[in-house]
Amino acid sequence: MKKYTATHEYVTIEGNIATVGISAKAAEELGDVTYVELPEVGKEVKKGEVLCTIESVKSAEDIYVPLSGKIVEVNNDLEDQPEIINEDAENKGWIVKIEFSDQSEIEDLLDEETPM
Template sequence: MKKYTNAHEYVDVEGNVATIGISVKAAEELGDVTYVELPEVGKEVKKGDILCTIESVKSAEDIYAPVSGKVIEVNNELEDNPEIVNEDAENRGWIVKMELSDKSELDGLLDEDPPIEN
Protein backbone atom coordinates (compact mmCIF):
# COMPACT_ATOMS: atom_id res chain seq x y z
CA MET A 1 0.00 0.00 0.00
CA LYS A 2 1.56 3.30 -1.11
CA LYS A 3 0.43 6.60 0.41
CA TYR A 4 1.57 10.21 -0.09
CA THR A 5 1.76 13.42 1.93
CA ASN A 6 0.88 16.93 0.77
CA ALA A 7 4.64 17.60 0.87
CA HIS A 8 5.26 14.78 -1.65
CA GLU A 9 6.85 12.19 0.60
CA TYR A 10 5.67 8.66 -0.02
CA VAL A 11 5.15 5.76 2.35
CA ASP A 12 5.09 2.22 0.98
CA VAL A 13 3.86 -0.14 3.69
CA GLU A 14 4.42 -3.87 3.94
CA GLY A 15 3.29 -5.36 7.24
CA ASN A 16 4.65 -3.08 9.96
CA VAL A 17 7.51 -1.65 7.85
CA ALA A 18 7.21 1.63 5.95
CA THR A 19 9.62 2.49 3.14
CA ILE A 20 9.82 6.28 2.87
CA GLY A 21 11.15 8.59 0.18
CA ILE A 22 10.11 11.48 -2.01
CA SER A 23 7.75 11.24 -4.95
CA VAL A 24 8.77 11.42 -8.60
CA LYS A 25 7.17 14.89 -8.79
CA ALA A 26 9.20 16.10 -5.81
CA ALA A 27 12.43 14.73 -7.30
CA GLU A 28 11.71 16.52 -10.58
CA GLU A 29 10.94 19.77 -8.73
CA LEU A 30 14.19 19.56 -6.72
CA GLY A 31 16.37 19.18 -9.78
CA ASP A 32 19.65 17.26 -9.68
CA VAL A 33 20.07 15.80 -6.18
CA THR A 34 23.65 16.20 -4.97
CA TYR A 35 23.48 14.97 -1.35
CA VAL A 36 21.14 13.06 0.96
CA GLU A 37 21.74 13.41 4.70
CA LEU A 38 20.54 10.07 6.03
CA PRO A 39 19.28 9.65 9.60
CA GLU A 40 20.87 7.14 11.96
CA VAL A 41 19.47 3.64 12.22
CA GLY A 42 17.62 3.40 15.52
CA LYS A 43 16.43 7.01 15.46
CA GLU A 44 12.88 7.37 16.80
CA VAL A 45 10.77 9.94 14.97
CA LYS A 46 7.28 11.29 15.42
CA LYS A 47 5.03 12.16 12.50
CA GLY A 48 6.07 15.62 11.29
CA ASP A 49 9.66 15.47 12.63
CA ILE A 50 12.50 16.22 10.22
CA LEU A 51 13.66 12.82 8.97
CA CYS A 52 16.52 13.95 6.74
CA THR A 53 17.67 16.65 4.33
CA ILE A 54 18.08 16.42 0.57
CA GLU A 55 20.32 18.89 -1.24
CA SER A 56 20.09 19.64 -4.93
CA VAL A 57 21.59 22.13 -7.33
CA LYS A 58 18.51 24.31 -6.66
CA SER A 59 18.04 24.06 -2.89
CA ALA A 60 18.13 22.03 0.31
CA GLU A 61 14.84 20.55 1.50
CA ASP A 62 13.92 18.94 4.78
CA ILE A 63 12.05 15.66 4.45
CA TYR A 64 9.49 15.15 7.19
CA ALA A 65 8.43 11.84 8.69
CA PRO A 66 4.96 11.07 7.30
CA VAL A 67 4.45 8.56 10.14
CA SER A 68 5.90 7.84 13.57
CA GLY A 69 8.32 5.00 14.16
CA LYS A 70 11.91 3.83 14.40
CA VAL A 71 14.41 3.93 11.54
CA ILE A 72 15.47 0.33 10.93
CA GLU A 73 17.37 0.77 7.66
CA VAL A 74 18.74 3.59 5.49
CA ASN A 75 19.56 3.50 1.78
CA ASN A 76 23.35 3.71 2.02
CA GLU A 77 23.58 3.62 -1.78
CA LEU A 78 22.45 7.28 -1.74
CA GLU A 79 25.64 8.37 0.04
CA ASP A 80 27.76 7.75 -3.06
CA ASN A 81 24.99 8.01 -5.66
CA PRO A 82 22.41 10.61 -4.59
CA GLU A 83 21.29 10.96 -8.21
CA ILE A 84 19.37 7.69 -7.77
CA VAL A 85 16.64 9.85 -6.21
CA ASN A 86 16.21 11.57 -9.59
CA GLU A 87 16.54 8.40 -11.63
CA ASP A 88 14.13 6.19 -9.64
CA ALA A 89 12.65 8.17 -6.74
CA GLU A 90 9.91 5.75 -5.74
CA ASN A 91 11.90 2.52 -6.08
CA ARG A 92 15.71 2.43 -5.84
CA GLY A 93 15.71 6.02 -4.51
CA TRP A 94 13.99 5.17 -1.21
CA ILE A 95 15.52 6.93 1.80
CA VAL A 96 14.61 4.99 4.96
CA LYS A 97 12.70 2.00 6.22
CA MET A 98 10.87 2.48 9.49
CA GLU A 99 9.09 0.20 11.90
CA LEU A 100 5.69 1.83 12.34
CA SER A 101 4.59 2.73 15.85
CA ASP A 102 1.04 3.84 14.94
CA LYS A 103 -0.51 2.41 11.76
CA SER A 104 -3.57 4.64 12.21
CA GLU A 105 -1.42 7.59 11.07
CA LEU A 106 -1.61 6.14 7.55
CA ASP A 107 -5.33 7.02 7.48
CA GLY A 108 -4.53 10.73 7.11
CA LEU A 109 -2.33 10.22 4.04
CA LEU A 110 -3.33 10.49 0.38
CA ASP A 111 -3.81 7.63 -2.07
CA GLU A 112 -2.00 9.50 -4.84
CA ASP A 113 0.64 12.21 -5.09
CA PRO A 114 -1.05 15.65 -5.17
CA PRO A 115 -0.18 18.25 -7.81
CA ILE A 116 2.78 20.50 -7.09
CA GLU A 117 1.71 24.07 -6.39
CA ASN A 118 4.00 26.85 -7.54
Protein backbone atom coordinates (compact mmCIF):
# COMPACT_ATOMS: atom_id res chain seq x y z
CA MET A 1 0.00 0.00 0.00
CA LYS A 2 1.38 3.41 -0.99
CA LYS A 3 0.25 6.60 0.75
CA TYR A 4 1.35 10.25 0.66
CA THR A 5 1.60 13.22 3.01
CA ALA A 6 0.47 16.76 2.31
CA THR A 7 4.17 17.73 2.32
CA HIS A 8 4.93 15.29 -0.55
CA GLU A 9 6.57 12.40 1.29
CA TYR A 10 5.46 8.96 0.21
CA VAL A 11 5.08 5.88 2.39
CA THR A 12 5.00 2.30 1.15
CA ILE A 13 3.67 0.03 3.88
CA GLU A 14 4.56 -3.66 4.16
CA GLY A 15 3.62 -5.23 7.49
CA ASN A 16 4.87 -2.85 10.17
CA ILE A 17 7.65 -1.36 8.01
CA ALA A 18 7.15 1.93 6.18
CA THR A 19 9.53 2.81 3.35
CA VAL A 20 9.73 6.61 3.16
CA GLY A 21 10.90 8.99 0.46
CA ILE A 22 9.73 12.05 -1.45
CA SER A 23 7.19 11.97 -4.24
CA ALA A 24 8.24 12.17 -7.87
CA LYS A 25 6.52 15.56 -8.02
CA ALA A 26 8.56 16.84 -5.07
CA ALA A 27 11.79 15.55 -6.65
CA GLU A 28 10.94 17.34 -9.89
CA GLU A 29 10.23 20.61 -8.04
CA LEU A 30 13.50 20.35 -6.07
CA GLY A 31 15.63 20.12 -9.19
CA ASP A 32 18.98 18.33 -9.20
CA VAL A 33 19.54 16.80 -5.76
CA THR A 34 23.12 17.30 -4.59
CA TYR A 35 23.07 16.01 -0.98
CA VAL A 36 20.88 14.01 1.40
CA GLU A 37 21.46 14.24 5.15
CA LEU A 38 20.52 10.73 6.29
CA PRO A 39 19.34 10.09 9.86
CA GLU A 40 20.84 7.40 12.10
CA VAL A 41 19.58 3.82 12.11
CA GLY A 42 17.95 3.11 15.49
CA LYS A 43 16.73 6.68 15.98
CA GLU A 44 13.20 6.99 17.39
CA VAL A 45 11.14 9.47 15.37
CA LYS A 46 7.74 11.09 15.86
CA LYS A 47 5.25 11.97 13.16
CA GLY A 48 5.72 15.57 12.00
CA GLU A 49 9.36 15.90 13.11
CA VAL A 50 12.09 16.71 10.60
CA LEU A 51 13.45 13.40 9.31
CA CYS A 52 16.28 14.77 7.19
CA THR A 53 17.25 17.53 4.78
CA ILE A 54 17.64 17.25 1.02
CA GLU A 55 19.77 19.83 -0.77
CA SER A 56 19.45 20.63 -4.44
CA VAL A 57 20.88 23.20 -6.81
CA LYS A 58 17.74 25.28 -6.10
CA SER A 59 17.25 24.95 -2.34
CA ALA A 60 17.39 22.85 0.81
CA GLU A 61 14.17 21.20 1.97
CA ASP A 62 13.26 19.48 5.21
CA ILE A 63 11.65 16.05 4.89
CA TYR A 64 9.15 15.16 7.61
CA VAL A 65 8.42 11.92 9.46
CA PRO A 66 5.10 10.53 8.18
CA LEU A 67 4.72 7.78 10.83
CA SER A 68 6.14 7.52 14.36
CA GLY A 69 8.54 4.68 15.08
CA LYS A 70 12.16 3.59 14.83
CA ILE A 71 14.44 3.94 11.81
CA VAL A 72 15.54 0.42 10.90
CA GLU A 73 17.36 1.12 7.62
CA VAL A 74 18.65 4.06 5.57
CA ASN A 75 19.39 4.17 1.85
CA ASN A 76 23.19 4.50 2.00
CA ASP A 77 23.35 4.69 -1.82
CA LEU A 78 22.12 8.28 -1.49
CA GLU A 79 25.37 9.33 0.20
CA ASP A 80 27.37 8.85 -3.00
CA GLN A 81 24.52 9.12 -5.50
CA PRO A 82 21.90 11.63 -4.29
CA GLU A 83 20.72 12.00 -7.89
CA ILE A 84 18.95 8.64 -7.51
CA ILE A 85 16.11 10.71 -6.01
CA ASN A 86 15.74 12.60 -9.29
CA GLU A 87 15.99 9.45 -11.39
CA ASP A 88 13.62 7.20 -9.41
CA ALA A 89 12.24 9.02 -6.36
CA GLU A 90 9.49 6.55 -5.51
CA ASN A 91 11.50 3.33 -5.90
CA LYS A 92 15.31 3.32 -5.74
CA GLY A 93 15.31 6.83 -4.23
CA TRP A 94 13.74 5.81 -0.91
CA ILE A 95 15.34 7.49 2.11
CA VAL A 96 14.55 5.41 5.21
CA LYS A 97 12.59 2.43 6.48
CA ILE A 98 10.68 2.98 9.70
CA GLU A 99 9.26 0.29 11.94
CA PHE A 100 6.16 2.24 12.85
CA SER A 101 4.49 2.05 16.22
CA ASP A 102 1.03 3.59 15.73
CA GLN A 103 -1.17 1.94 13.11
CA SER A 104 -3.79 4.71 13.45
CA GLU A 105 -1.39 7.30 11.97
CA ILE A 106 -1.81 5.61 8.57
CA GLU A 107 -5.35 7.01 8.48
CA ASP A 108 -3.93 10.56 8.28
CA LEU A 109 -2.05 9.78 5.07
CA LEU A 110 -3.44 10.48 1.59
CA ASP A 111 -4.27 7.87 -1.04
CA GLU A 112 -2.40 7.82 -4.36
CA GLU A 113 -5.47 9.16 -6.13
CA THR A 114 -5.76 12.17 -3.82
CA PRO A 115 -4.38 15.26 -5.57
CA MET A 116 -1.69 17.05 -3.56
